[in-house]
Amino acid sequence: MRKQFQVFLRLGLLFLLIALTINPLWAVRSIILATTTSTVDSGLLDALIPPFEKQTGIKVKVIGVGSGMALEMGRRGEADILLVHSPKDEEKFMAEGNGTSRRAVMHNDFVLLGPSNDPASAAASKSIGEAFKKIAAAGSLFVSRGDKSGTHAKELSLWPDADAIISNQCYIETGQGMGATLLIADQKNAYTLADRATYLSFKNRIKLVILREGDKPLLNPYHMIEVNPKRHPKVKADGAKRFADFISSPAAKKLIANFGKERFGGPIFILDYD
């Protein structure tokens, strides 16, 4: 028993030693990219980041959170660069002097999903605004992300009276990501707003169908923001700039434009450079 314990102890110390020696390796030059769950979930960043890391030797730590949290991380200097889709909040972020540059990168689009029998007849509307008005008027079940993400912000902007709807019984907030929210909406046979990439990933598993698409307000522009290093000296402005430049390079543009053909049967993001 004593011998066993000693072996155990030695193994433990060995592990500790290994952990401590590996530690400096974790601290190699790296930048933190705070972005939205939709870009992570779609797999786009898995395609974009390896070539950048190979080219520059800078590791990118991708943190997938809601746009609200991503902007907050930028405001606190906890991220070096942001890739977000919440234009109004981004403008406020820039106006407060939290960022040094903001570039348009790409857009994808949102689709209004609902049960195929469309009880609120949202599909037969003149505009997306009217479709939301009809859903509110009919008192049909609507499932919202409710997580301060870009998708959530977009959805709130489409209601005729957002304050009234969120206190309504037929409005459900999941507080979760797009995938989980889609599945809940499907189980409840409710309406929901989803980004196209997530919808396409789940298309074969859900019964909900697209009721509206292509309306201008449904376009979802992504911007890349470099965080202001003057506010927070720890922000790695140099690495952030190199990443932003990389994303604007022809090679990255090609990757973005072609992304999704294999998995989703068509491109998910459309280039949007300034």
Place this chain on the structure above:
Amino acid sequence: MISQDVIAIIITTLQVSGTALLISILVGVSLGVFVALHEFPARKLVIGVINTGMGLPPVVVGLLVLLFLWRGGPLGFFNLIYTPAAMIIAQVILATPIIAGLTLAAIQSVPQKYKWQAEALGAQGWQKAWLLIRETRLSLFAAVMAGFGGIISEVGAVMMVGGNIKGQTRVMTTAIVLESQRGEIELAVLLGLLLLALSFSVNLGLTLIQQRARQV
């Protein structure tokens, strides 16, 4: 079916939770034995804190560790946020009270007679502690298994402080969350089954040592 990525995730899981478990055992068992065998002021308060710690909500631990380790946080200069080290810290905070609390209960349940006997035979300090650890080894193995169960299955804290970064801090639980959000249900289920298998084999290994200890 089991790709390079999945293997990397399993290795990270083992490294993070294995290191966290070993640190928690060293700290938790020492703390439990110390508190069980010593009288000091506020001892009951300390025991109360340990027992509360056994049920710490992982997301709260995650949030606190995040705030401490962020660049702007009090410990930000270590540059540990979004690294496996940050995940190990969160898991140690979760597992240590579980192991300490169960150790404490085990040592306290040893009959007073045995403790006197040990002392009468001349066992003091470290020797006495060691005798008691040996005496309660079955319970201590159970404590280790409980601690392991608490951290291998945990997702909220490691997601927050690790960031679920591919190839760096992605572990099995966070990968399962991601893949189920992505709609890759088959992969999520596969990872779930692998996690169960991993947990089972570790516990089986510990159980075998534990049951062998019973016969010694």
